[in-house]
Amino acid sequence: MSLTENSATEESKSRIDSLVDDANTPERIIEISATNREVTETIHAVEDNADAIFTWDYNKGARPRLDRLYEKAKTSQWNGQTDLDWSISVDQDNMVTDPDPIEVQYYAESPESPLHSFGEEEWAEVNRESLKWALSQFLHGEQGALVCTAKIVETVPWIDAKYYAATQVMDEARHVEVFAKYLDEKLDGDMYPCNTHLGLLLDDIVADSRWDMTYLGMQIMVEGLALASFGFIHQTTTEPLLKKLLRYVMSDEARHVAFGVLSLQEVYQSLSSAEIRERQEFAFEAALRMRDRFMRQEMWDRMGVDVEKMVRYQLNEPAELKAFQALLFSKIVPNCKKLGILDAGDGWLRDRFTDIGVIEFENWVDTASEYEDLDAVAADRAA
Ligand SMILES: [Fe+2]
C-alpha cells in the first residue's frame, strides 16, 4: 500500500516536460486522435498492479465525514428500471438546443474550414451525433468508474472508505446500466467506441499501483469532469427522460467526487513535496487527456470530416466558443484547490491550468461542500 513506489523516472519526467510544452499543439493531439480501432474486441485487459488490503480495524466512524457519506449513500439509492419512465418516446431531432450561431459562423466563414459547406441539415446532424457521442463516452467512463471503485474497495486501508466505496460500486453499476439502456432503446443502439484519449486515461488510472492515484484520477478528475458535463446537458436538454436520468446520476456523482476530496485531503497531509509534485503531474496529464477527448474525433471521422483539420480549427476557436469546454473544468479546479495541489510547491499545477485556460474556476464551490444540495432522491421523496 505504498504511496511512493512509482517514483518519477527520467522517462516520465521528459514525458511531462513535453506535455507542458505541447499542451496546445495540434500535432500532439492528432498523433493519437484517430478513432480507437482496437475496440473491435469485446474484452480489454489492464494489469492493475496493486495489493488487496485487509484491515482488522473495524472501528466504524473513525473517519466521521466518510461515515456520513456512507450513511447518505445507503438512503439515496434509486432503481434505474423503476424510478425512470422508459415509456417516454424520444424525438432525436429535438433533444438539444440549436447549434450556437457563433460556432456556425466561425466554421462557415473561411473556405479552408472543414465545415465550410455545412448547411442546416448537416448542423442538425452534428447536434444529434454530438449527443450520441457524449452519451457513449459517458457510458465508457461509467464502466471505468465501476472498475476503479471496485479497485478502491480492495486497496484502501480504511474501513469507512471500503464501506463507502462499496456503495459507489453499486451506483456505478446503475449508471452503466441506464446509459447503456438509453443508447440502446432511445438512440437506436448507435454507440460510439471509447475515445482513445479517454481509454488511455482509464488504463493509466487502473494500472497505477498507488491507491490514492485511483481516487485522484477517477473521483477528482474523471468524475469531476463528468459532474460538470452532466450538468450542462441536464440544463440544455428538453427530453424529460434524459433530464431525469442525468439529475439522478449527478446526485450520485456529487457524492463520489466528495468521497475523493474527503479521502485525499487526509492522504495529502502526509506526503512529501516530491510526492505531491507527482500528483500534480498526474492531474495535469489527466486534465489534458480529457480536454483533448472533447474534440469529438470519432464523430468527425464518422461524418467524413477531416479530423486533423478539425482539431486545428477547434484549438483556434474564439474565446466565447471555448467557454463551454472550459466550463467542464468548473468542478476539477476548485477541488484541486481544496486538496492543496493547485498551489503546492511552486504553484506548478496553477501554471498548467492557466496554460489550458481553466484557472478562472478556482474559486467556484468545491464538491465536498455541495453534494447534499444535489441529492435528487431525497428532494423527490420530500416533495
Ligand atoms: Fe457514475
Ligand SMILES: [Fe+2]
Ligand atoms: Fe461516479
